[in-house]
Amino acid sequence: MNSNQDTRTSVNGTDAVRLDEVRKAYGRGGNRVEALRGVTMSFTRASFTAVMGPSGSGKSTFLHCAAGLDVPSSGSVLLDGRELNGMDENQLTRLRRERVGFIFQAFNLMPALNVEQNVGLPFRLAGRRPDRSAVVEVLGRVGLAERRKHLPSELSGGQQQRVAIARALIMRPAVIFADEPTGALDTQTSSDVLQLLSETAASGQTIIMVTHDPVAASAAHRVLFLADGQFVGELEAPTADVVAERMTHLTARQQTRAPQSTGRGGF
Amino acid sequence: MLHLAWRTLRYRRLAFLATFIAVFFGVALIVACGGLMETGVRLAVPPQRLAAADIVVSGKQTYGVPKEDPQDTENIKSVPLAERYWIDPALVGKIQGVPGVERAVAESSFAATVVRDGVPVTVGTASLGHSWESAELGPYQLDGRPPTAAGQVVLDRGVARLAQVGVGDLVDIVVGGTTASFQVTGIAAPPGEVSQSALFFSGDDERRLNPHAGSVAAIGVLARPGTDVADLRGRIEQTLADRKLVVLTGDDRGAAEFPEAVGGQAQLIPLAGVFGGMTVFVAIFVIASTLGLSVQQRQQELALLRSIGATPRQIRAMVRREALVVAVGAAILGCAPAVFLGPLLYRLVSAAGVISPVVEFHQGFIPYLAAPAIGIFAALVAAYVASRRPARIRPTAGIAEAALRRTWVSWPRVVFSLLFFAGGFALILVTTIVMEGAVASATAGPAVMCWAISIALISPGLTRLLAAVLSPPVRAVFGLAGYLGTINVRTRAVRVAAAVTPIMLAVGLAVANFYLQTTQSEAAERYYSDNLRADMVLTSTTGGFPADAVEAIRSAPGVEAASAYVTSAGWINKPYDGSHVESPWPLQGVSGTGAASIAGVRTVAGNLGDLTGDTVALPEVAGKNLNVGVGDQITLRLGDRSAADLRVVALYPAKEGFETILLPADLLAAHSTTGLSQQILVTAAPGTDRDALATSLREKVAGYPGTMVEGREAITTFAERTKTLAWVNYLLVALVAGYTLIAVANTLIVATAGRRRELGMQRLIGATRRQSLLMLSVEAGLVAVIGVVLGTTASIATLLPFSIVVLGRPVPSGPFWIYLAVVAAATVLAFVATLLPGRRVMRARPAETAVAVE
Ligand SMILES: Nc1ncnc2c1ncn2[C@@H]1O[C@H](COP(=O)(O)OP(=O)(O)OP(=O)(O)O)[C@@H](O)[C@H]1O
Ligand SMILES: [Mg+2]
Secondary structure: OHHHHHOOOOOOOOOOEEEEEEEEOOOOHHHHHEEEEEEEEEEEEEEEEEEEEEOOOOHHHHHHHHHHHOOOOOOEEEEOOOOOOOOOHHHHOOOOOOOOEEOOOOOOOOOOOHHHHHHHHHHHHHOOOOOOHHHHHHHHHHOOHHHHHOEEEEEEEHHHHHHHHHHHHHHOEEHHHHEEOOOOOOOHHHHHHHOOOOOOHHHOEEEEOOOOOOOOOOOOEEEEEEEEEEEEEEEEEEHHHHHHHHHHHHHHHHHHEEEOOOOOOOO | OHHHHHHHOOOOOOHHHHHHEEEHHHHHHHHHHHHHHHHHHOOOOOOOOOOOOOOEEOOOEEEEEEOOOOOOOOOEEEEEEEOOOOOOHHHHHHHOOOOEEEEEEEEEEEEEEEEEEEEOOOOOOOOOOOOOOOHHHOOOOEOOOOOOEEEEEEEEHHHHHHHHHOOEEEEEEEEEEEEEEEEEEEEEEEOOOOEEEEEEEEEHHHHOOOOOOOOOOOEEEEEOOOHHHHHHHHHHHHHOOOOOOEEEEEEHHHHOOOOOOOHHHHOOOOOOOHHHHHHHHHHHHHHHHHHHHHHHHHHHHHHHHHHHHOOHHHHHHHHHHHHHHHHHHHHHHHHHHHHHHHHHHHHHHHHOOOOOOOOOOOOOOOHHHHHHHHHHHHHHHHHHHHHHHHHOOOOOHEEEEOOOOOOOOOOOHHHHHHHHHHHHHHHHHHHOOOOOOOOOOOOHHHHHHHHHHHHHOOOHHHHHHHHHHHHHHHHHHHHHHHHHHHHHHHOOHHHHOOOOOOHHHHHHHHHHHHHHHHHHHHHHHHHHHHHHHOOOOEEEEOOOOOOHHHHHHHHHOOOOOOOOOEEEEEEEEEOOOOOOOOOOOEEEEOHHHHHHHHOOOOEEEEOOHHHHOOEEEEEEEHHHHOOOOOOEEEEOOOOOOEEEEEEEEEOOOOOOOOOOOOEHHHHHHOOOOOOOOOEEEEOOOOOOOHHHHHHHHHHOOOOOOOOOEHHHOOOOOHHHHHHHHHHHHHHHHHHHHHHHHHHHHHHHHHHHOOOHHHHHHHHHOOOOOHHHHHHHHHHHHHHHHHHHHHHHHEEEEEEEHHHHEEEEEEOOOOOOHHHHHHHHHHHHHHHHHHHHHHHHHOOHHHHHOOOOOO
8 A cells, every 4th residue: 555655645745744823712602712722733754743731731622623523713734735624524534534543532433343343344434345354464463353253342441442443554544643542541551552553653654642641652753742722842752751740840830820711611 | 334234223223123113003004094095995895785786787976066167077076975866767678678688677775674562673784675676686595485465575584583573474664654564475594794684575565665766776787697797887888878877896886785885985085094194294203203312322423433434424324224224124014913903993993984884994905015115215204304413413522522412403493393383373374264164174183283393393492491491390399300300301402302202292183183173073063053943852763754753743742843854965056156065065954834943043034934845045154155045046956966946035144164054854855865854853842841841752752663862962963974083083193192102102211221321320429229210200200291291382272273263262172181191191101111211221230331332
């Protein structure tokens, strides 16, 4: 599939994802909340980036906007060389299906489908028969080759998460977005998952991961910090200690500020 | 994607059970309605007495009424005649001459009843006398000798057995109200099952006894061996060349024996149509809400699908396919109970008098093909409605925990809701301004539908609104459970509405239809007999009273006035009258001399005392519309198709929509099937006690066996038909309401079972089982109350104006307990269907359910 990558790299040679002055507000009137207040950022191809920030700082919102799951209020997003602005729902959906993989913290799998069917689902949505050997291969990579016929309810949390990763990998998307993929996992399992993501980045795909965990963040090449919906700094080649220290700082700062809603507040 | 739909169905069996059941029972009901419809259309009446006749010629029992222009012979409406149309016996010779005819035999029938110890002996629905000649058409197997001379009779086996008479015995027979003694010369065994008693007389006696002597009911044709019956039929039709005659073969022949069967057709077909339609309508709503619910419960799942690349179209297609798979299975299986439901329904409907039970029930392959198709179509329409929401789910909805819906109403729904509201409003306006009396329900019925659809479309919003209104008192009374329950109902309004909508439909449709009928019946009964002043009513069960009976009754002590009383239906032919096309004018016959004192009306012109001979009295409004006054001549088309030129002798006021035409009783009786008047109305002399009058009348009627002496409520009015229809309506409305409530129960069971995680979580954080159940009870109560309030609103919006039109007061007529029963049924169902699954869910260990993957 490497030949595909050449055709995808057309406009912005090196950036897999690029956000320009992205703003996102939820609600209206007294309930209006500005979750993103002008974020400009870019992610190079084959990079592994962690996004961190205090709770409510806009990480998930950032991820949804970057991935075309949600539409920004203003600003532009370039995903794998495509401008998302102006795309309709069907175009966005097709783009996601072909170029983007997702891993969420929970509720990643269709409960009615078994492991193999869940992994093959993106193929079916694209109207193709799942490539059996690809499914077996990717399940082998996440270490679940023998659990192919099990339902999600018969798997542990970590195993479910690995199935989700397998599903994100199967289409060989340009970018994989992960929102707290290790949030519900123990240390050993999360280090397995992070290992998988690192390998994926090494093989040329771009990973953008939201996390709370400094240890998880230290697996990335770079950490970006968000606070109050704004980009407030970055760290190259992070270590867990430095990341943790930065986070303590940011959290303290956010707590001393008023709630960031422009109206009556958070309910 | 079909694969995904299939997997989901298997995984979420319970969620789709509700849809399955809705389609299953819906299809069963539609097949049964289709069976009723097919029965009405085919009108197969297997011959009984005429079984041996290959072909039967008889009078056409429908009359073509010009719809708009009296000159127009094309644009006519075929309406059943109220009486038998007799045919000319000379036709026998004409038919006899047709090649291929072995023999043509005339058949005539008149009321004749064996009396034993003063009590009529009848086997079956009626007892009729015939000429022995026609026994050949059975053929009846004779044991004994045929009647050849006056005073001889052959009885059919059933009557002979019941009357305990044998060959050679003497037997009393009442014909035309006069009893005479006959000698039994033989006993005849009918050719098969018969539903009426037959008495055979000699030809001379038949001509002497038959009030319609000189005309015959039918002519039976025996074909020469080897003749093709269809060809012969064509030849006979050609020879006769008369559009007022019908030439019948096969299972159509019985119509000649039972002309009333033709009249039932006009009632059965629309009845089946209306209820089939109502079932389809309810099915669409019920399926839409059960599918909507199952979609709601999987919102996270659908959002996940969206985020990994499913387009809105794919989501819609998936929902549609799920519905299709369920509907196809349910629709096919739904045909199985219909095999029994159809005949059962028909038995009930024909027993209620909608159509004569001699009409054979036919539920052929057409209903079995059409009903599943309709059921599947309904499911697809419902799936289309239900799939619009999930397709618009934002892909982030599953991630942000947006498991609770936040949109209560959508614009298209509001727009359609307003349109239907306007439609209902327009229909009600028509009901109050244009429609009158007997036909007001024609627009009031559809109005309920419109209101109901209007409410159903925005029921989530209305549910939330009513829940908000009910919250403070419920919280005050139920404390914590009230607090949680009201919050749940308000934030889950869309899910709750899935149960509220069918309850609203069941209550609204059942209550409105029931009270429309009772109000209609009450009005018909009141206004149709309003113009008659009778204290006592004598009714003959043996075919009618002789002409001199009225005189005899009049001379009884305590009687002020007496009048024969005959009812029929007909049309005004000249001058042209477009007011009564499909439903003919009700005709009432009263005896000329008694007319003035029996008809309790104050004439505005003329004198009812002149109502003798070829005369007629018209309602004032008819006189005005047709521009005729006292002394003018009009032409009336009577119940037996004959035209009568009559002089108008009086005009009288009548309640709008319930007008009747008055004629002399003997004129009307002569044109009725029996040829006699079957009732005598009696008014008491001033100061006479009712009981004393009844006693004196009973003595007087001893000479007329089988006469009943009753109060004025026994007057035959045109309400009879409304009454039988009313009864059937209750039955069918109960069926549709029951069907809806089954769906409600299912929806609630599924909804409650789908809350395993939430209920488990609640118990983990310390709620006791009792607290959780109390919370569910509060929710069930709210669902029931909201559904009942909305349903009641829809029905009141219709009943109120309707009652004002037909009864002149806002309160509809009818027993109040029916309303209470409907409400109670809905409420009990809501509770049971919520609490039973709730208890089951709570029996599992909370830790298990709280983390369960839904
Ligand atoms: N659908 C929504 N409607 C209204 N406000 C929202 C919505 N989603 C997010 N917000 C608000 O936007 C802000 C950013 O939310 P976001 O979910 O992006 O935070 P986060 O950084 O992911 O937090 P966490 O670490 O807790 O997941 C918060 O104040 C949140 O309340
Ligand atoms: Mg988040």
